[in-house]
Amino acid sequence: MALSVAISGDHESLLGLERRIREDPNLRGSRLRRVEAPPATGEMGFVAEALQWTTDNNELLAGLAGVVAGWLARPQNRSRITVQVGDQKIEVESDKVTDPEAAARELLNRLQESR
Secondary structure, three states: OOEEEEEEOOHHHHHHHHHHHHHOHHHOOOEEEEEEEOOOOOOOOOEEEEEEEEEOOOOHHHHHHHHHHHHHOOOOOOOEEEEEEOOEEEEEEHHHOOOHHHHHHHHHHHHHHOO
16 A cells, blocks of 8 residues: 655755655655646746655655654754645644654654554
8 A cells, every 4th residue: 555645845945855855765665756836927937835755665654754853853954844644734843853863753653643
């Protein structure tokens, strides 16, 4: 059974998180794509509105939770993202992440509850 996770946030945050997910060797075998919004009036080009992460290996969910929490904990990162599995939405703010490992465990637990 495929597991799909949607991650939404501001454009710059999503691009940074996308790089981290793509670079993580533990997430190989999963698929990541940008969900883009059409350009606003007077603007050129599409803007990343969300990331769609999909895998057939549910054990990779722990890896995703770790990457997201570690990325949010970086001092220069000031972001708020929403992680969604099915109908369950989890909002995470970077300035509230002080312990990346604890944040990863909490995010993983909440994601697993929603499956």
